Amino acid sequence: MPKLKTHSGASKRFKMTKNGLVKRSHANRRHILNKKTTKLKRGLRKAEYVDKTNAGAVKKLLPYS
Secondary structure, eight states, X not given: OOOOOOOHHHHHHEEEOXXXXXXXXXXXXXXXXXXXXXXXXXXXXXXXXOOHHHHHHHXXXXXXX
């Protein structure tokens, strides 16, 4: 079997934890931040885990992580 290629876009967006969960960051933190409340922006700072319905698809894109 040849080596599998890692999806370069997914490797920039997702990280695997030791427990096998997939970590992701929030959207809506790049620009147009004036109209967003401080509370919302603070909540978007924290990383989150990918939902279990999508985790399998993401793991296929990151075969060696």
